[in-house]
Amino acid sequence: MTDSSAHQWMRDQQRLGHTLCLVLNAESERDMRQSLLKSCQFDDYLSVYNDTLVADLADAGPFVFTFDQPDDIRLKELLKNAQRNWGWFASIQKGDLKSLVKHWQARLIIGARPHQALYRFHDNRVLSRALAHLTEEAYPAFLGPAISVCYWQGTRWESTNNPAPATYPVPAQPLWHQVPAPDTQAAEIRLINAHRYLLAEHVQAYARLAEQHDPDTWLRGRLAQAEAWGWLAPEQLEFLLIQGLRAQGDTLSPYWQVRPGEMPDEHFERVRLATALCQGDATL
Structure with a gap:
């Protein structure tokens, strides 16, 4: 589909009597979000x-906006800048905005605490x-009330x-959690989640770190180290981040370095035990 094809999808959905929605990544599209908010009625949008x-x-x-003007200049700007990965479009039955948002709210959190x-x-x-x-049979539980979606x-x-658009419970083992992510995006997802984890669980130590180091650079360095060591399990990432915050300066003790022939899990268990002994913390 070209830009004109995306417009045609919008017109086709409107012709069928469906309401058009914009699912917008507000974190990277703040100006667009503010522009849309200024011209929207209160019941035309929701924060997920x-x-x-x-x-x-x-x-x-993310914010979800309903709209009825596919030729809006702001939408044309989004279509021309699809490479910004700002979100996607959906069509729903009239009045289903809340149902669509509740559908995704129920699917926001992956995993169990603390991971x-x-x-x-x-x-x-x-x-x-x-x-x-996904197979077509799995689309309804994933898309919920969305009748159709249009995306870059x-x-x-x-x-x-x-x-079969409708409201569905979240499956015990959602198939969309099993979709492999490309290496580059997996790294960005780890960065975002690590940043949010430190803000939520270790904000004071993270703030002290920021007084000496650029947090983004430091965090990327720690995650690059985790990838080099093969420490990508939640427990391993959490351990490396916490100990990185505790370390004096910006370096870890020499015993952290991988030994010849040492597998990632063996390396992690050795370092975890050595750290517990050094800190006198048997719970590590």
Whole structure:
């Protein structure tokens, strides 16, 4: 689909009597969000993170707007800049905005405490990979009340129809959690989740670190080290981040270095035990 094809999808959905929605990544599109908010009625939009466990992130989280003017100059700007990965479009039945948002609110959190993460459903790359991975029978539980979705696939616009739009419970083992992520995006997701974890659980130590180091640079360095060591399990990442905050200066003790022939799990257990002995903390 070209830009004109995306417009045609909008017109086709309107002709069928459906309401058009814009799922917007407000964190990277703040100016666009503010522009839309100024011209929207109160019941024409919702913040997805509001009234959830991550309500404190609502300002930076995704927003869903309904609209009825596909030729709006702001939408044309989004279509021309699809590479910014700002979100995607959906069509719903009139009055289903709240149902659509509740659907995604129920699917926001991945994993169990303390290793929870946010599912970035509003990222068109996440949506595109999920739809490519899922069978058509799995679309309804994933898309919920959305009748059809239109999204930038990376090289072109595509659309997918939901064979049975409705409200569904979250499956015990959602198939969309099993979609492999590209290495580059997996790294960015780890960065975002690590940053939010430190803000939520270790904000004072993280703030002290920021007095001496650029947090983004420091965090990327720690995560690059974790990837080099093969420490990508939640427990391993959490351990490396916490100990990195505790370390004097910006270096870890020599015993942290991997030994010849040492496998990632063996390396982690050795370092974890050595750290516990050094700190006198048997709970590590």
